[in-house]
Amino acid sequence: MSQTVDVGTPPAPARDERVAQRSTLSRLLARPETGALAGAIVIFVIFFIVAPPFREASSLATVLYVSSTYGIPAVAVALLMIGGEFDLSAGVAVTSAALVAAMLSYEFSANMWVGIAIALVVALAIGFINGFLVVKTGIPSFLVTLGTFFMIRGLNLAITKIVTGNVATNDVSNIQGFELGRKVFASTFNIGGVGIRITLLWWILFVIIATWVLVRTHVGNWIFAVGGSAPSSRAVGVPVNKVKIGLFMTVGFMCWFTGMHILFAFNTVQSGVGLGNEFIYIVAAVVGGCLLTGGYGSVIGAAIGAFIFGMTNQGIIYAGWNPDWFYFFLGALLLGAILLNNFIRRRAEASR
């Protein structure tokens, strides 16, 4: 660490000798995904050993499916977290999107795709309102979205009851456009005798797009910047508010997508579901190396985080363990990831 590099060139301006020498290992450690990847491998090996059913290809397909349903919103939640904000309303916003699409299509007997489109508008609007309130009031997004979380939760239940007289929506499988919707959002296809859910492909696509945007485009540069230091970003001309609102709306978009999957997978939507999932999205992002404070992280990491969640979720069942323990493991995982991230950030941030 403290090797002096350029002793021979005194006129070179004072450079911190400690910075220049970074080993490949420390560079690898400094990647946000590394911790999550190591964790994923360990968990995979453990379940592979202790749970025989876990070794089958169909089990892996199921694990990946479960992972994708959490991983898709986690893509946007990770971007948002890198941008320095939180969204606690993401879990119930998924349900809202599904409810809106289901009820509009059923009650007005319209084409399913009208409902789908309006649900998209609603989901984006939720994201916009969250973002707008955060940037205009300066109140931490934790509080703003905690508020909208409860409001949406109440609206989900109340409006569903008013419209359908029930806590769930009616079956929409007979409405025009349903088949296409199912194909897009919830179909299954076979590869080598193993049923793969289409959400897995969507998930991979979203991860690739989001990673490309984050790493290769100026928008990605801005996302890192507004999360790392909003005042500095503003000072050099980055449209901080637009970036943040855009990120909240991206979360809205992914919630809409997940909501559509739920609707077309189950035909009806329970108004109370989705509660608590927002934490799982956040866990996936944090386990995947996103800093809670913003400015650092990776979408691929969040995908690995969601995969860890999926493995643990299903692996416990395959291993025949008491599923009551699941949340204990989840919490321990989160805590471990945060400790690891803290350690990494301290290494990455400063050489003091």
Next chain:
Amino acid sequence: MTTTADTADTKTAAPLVKLTDAGKNYGNIIALQGVTLEVGGSEVTCVLGDNGAGKSTLIKIIAGLHQHTHGSYEVEGEAVKFGSPREALDRGIATVYQDLAVVPLMPVWRNFFLGNEVRKGPAMDIAGMRTMAKKELLDMGIDLRDVDQPIGTLSGGERQCVAIARAVHFGAKVLILDEPTAALGVKQSGVVLRYIIQAKERGLGVIFITHNPHHAYPVGDNFLILKRGRSLGYWKKNEITMGELTGLMAGGSELEELTHELEQAGGEDSELRQVAQVFEQEVAELHVAELGAGRTPPSDNPEVKRDAPEP
């Protein structure tokens, strides 16, 4: 030699920035009054003063954050009243603030181009920006092995230099440096001061805000001293000596007393004594500045302590 010719040339035309008897009131509070200063190309104008002397207000007026309420402000001979920092920036007046406007966790090259990313189709020209950042920094004498390291891993002086290089690269004609050496140790201050001279040699006008005459005198061409919102005067380098500058700024006897006090304190603490011996003057001034204002600027104090153990 060409620089002097340039200077003379610019001066006969119109100075890049010229304030005449400028002042600023916040309601009935007079924050600044009677300030006259001139910055031409290839010229360093130092603005000296303790905390609360009005330096920040002056910067804000020049940078376009606030408008002056009295006197006049001319840019290249044209009277202006900027509505936003962006307008000042468009006229080539760039400000490097104390917090530097860098994002510590981001790589150097990303910071360098933040807000001005070079695009190649929908994506950024990453390879090009890396090379350009490295070259631009090298031109200014900062040899980074790796522009991919987070900027937070650079030393304070280097970070300052990156921020200055960024302003220069994006077409600044006048650089306002807000206490660039306040948070730095002696060696790093030297790096920044050398950089100021580099910028000057490139033909830029520099407004160098500081409360340290030892930093100002070697690099400055003109000196403006502020005290309690008033201008104490404006001198060319040949009209004033270092001693006079120091004396005017802090009040000579006051300074002497503090130096003495510090030496005594140093008897109990060997590290402090070392600092007192080597950086006697500087440390004393920092303390004067803190005491004088009755409050400690957050960036000053910890840095002094941090630098102390460094041999």
